[in-house]
Amino acid sequence: MPHEPKRNQRPASPASVRFIAPAAVRAAAARGLRWRRETGRGGTAVGIARARDLSHGRPITWETVLRMHSFFSRHQIDLIAEGASPGEAGFPSPGRVAWELWGGDAGFRWVSELRRKFK
Numbered sequence: 001m002p003h004e005p006k007r008n009q010r011p012a013s014p015a016s017v018r019f020i021a022p023a024a025v026r027a028a029a030a031r032g033l034r035w036r037r038e039t040g041r042g043g044t045a046v047g048i049a050r051a052r053d054l055s056h057g058r059p060i061t062w063e064t065v066l067r068m069h070s071f072f073s074r075h076q077i078d079l080i081a082e083g084a085s086p087g088e089a090g091f092p093s094p095g096r097v098a099w100e101l102w103g104g105d106a107g108f109r110w111v112s113e114l115r116r117k118f119k
Contacts, residue, residue: 014118018059021103021110028104029054035097042097047071051101062118065111072108075099 021029029051036043036051043051050068053060060068078095082088085096092100103110 014062014065014114017062019062019065019114020057020059021054022106024106025103025110026055026057028100028106029102032097032100032102032104035092035100039092039094039097042092042094043101044098047098047101050103054103054107065114068102068107069111069115071102072099072111075102 032043033048033051033055036048050064052058075095075098078084078093078099081093081095083090083093083096084099085091099105
């Protein structure tokens with residue numbers, strides 16, 4: 001993550017930092033885009049735009065990190081719906097597609113860690 005401060009080096013404000021998603025987050029976003037194309041369901045225009053940015057490794061702002069965390073916190077419930085897990089009828093469900101568009105499980109872990117680090 002070339003735009004993040006070095007380990008144990010804290011910037012004056014996280015708002016001054018741009019974050020590059022780790023490979024696992026980029027892969028999840030790309031998978032979400034592929035599932036969206038294949039199924040035609042799941043996600044919004046905002047989620048699709050987020051997936052494009054993440055999957056292409058574009059730097060995101062602290063504000064976007066917070067928005068991502070908010071999305072994941074609200075949408076965890078989608079992961080218990082039918083079709084959210086491989087092997088279930090309807091997989092991938094619209095909620096699972098949306099989850100992946102925002103970076104999937106790796107994205108939730110990443111933004112959660114960033115929040116802990118900078119709060």
